[in-house]
Amino acid sequence: MDATVKIEAMISPTLEDMGFDVVRVRFEGGKKPMLQIMAEPKDGKEMTVQHCADISRAVSAILDVEDPIPDAYELQVSSPGMDRPLVRIGDFEVYAGNVVKIELKMLMEGRKRFRGRLLGVVDQTINLDMEGQNVALPFDQIAEAKIIITDELIAETMRKQAALSETEEKDVSQNA
Numbered sequence: 001m002d003a004t005v006k007i008e009a010m011i012s013p014t015l016e017d018m019g020f021d022v023v024r025v026r027f028e029g030g031k032k033p034m035l036q037i038m039a040e041p042k043d044g045k046e047m048t049v050q051h052c053a054d055i056s057r058a059v060s061a062i063l064d065v066e067d068p069i070p071d072a073y074e075l076q077v078s079s080p081g082m083d084r085p086l087v088r089i090g091d092f093e094v095y096a097g098n099v100v101k102i103e104l105k106m107l108m109e110g111r112k113r114f115r116g117r118l119l120g121v122v123d124q125t126i127n128l129d130m131e132g133q134n135v136a137l138p139f140d141q142i143a144e145a146k147i148i149i150t151d152e153l154i155a156e157t158m159r160k161q162a163a164l165s166e167t168e169e170k171d172v173s174q175n176a
Contacts, residue, residue: 011059023080024087033073038080047079086145096120102145
């Protein structure tokens with residue numbers, strides 16, 4: 001079993017209990033090995049520095065006991081951000097409509113990199129609109145995929161944050 005898959009299985013229950021979903025676990029070796037845990041609040045609210053610190057403490061405690069990485073490494077906890085990676089097949093459905101960049105494991109039609117508007121998923125195939133041309137990419141051939149930041153995405157994110165803030169203000173005033 002891949003170390004990152006094992007680590008994700010170890011930490012996911014704790015993070016879920018804390019109200020977070022694990023987006024991605026990545027380990028990069030080299031001179032300064034780094035374990036990156038990317039998480040987000042289940043309630044859709046903004047990820048804060050305090051959230052990252054809380055997750056870091058909880059994950060450190062688990063990893064200190066389980067010790068899945070024998071050598072020294074740096075633990076980094078972060079949010080996915082607006083240019084979030086698309087990791088699970090469900091991500092491609094949830095974020096349909098966004099502009100994405102996808103890199104394949106192998107060449108397809110003479111290329112590995114694709115950029116276009118994400119249309120969704122049909123039968124384990126990711127569908128993109130690339131300047132009016134529909135392209136179908138097999139999910140199991142995707143090496144990496146992420147959302148591209150656009151003016152449209154920034155505006156939508158700001159609208160969502162404003163709506164969340166408004167909801168929180170109403171909750172506070174009703175409980176006062």
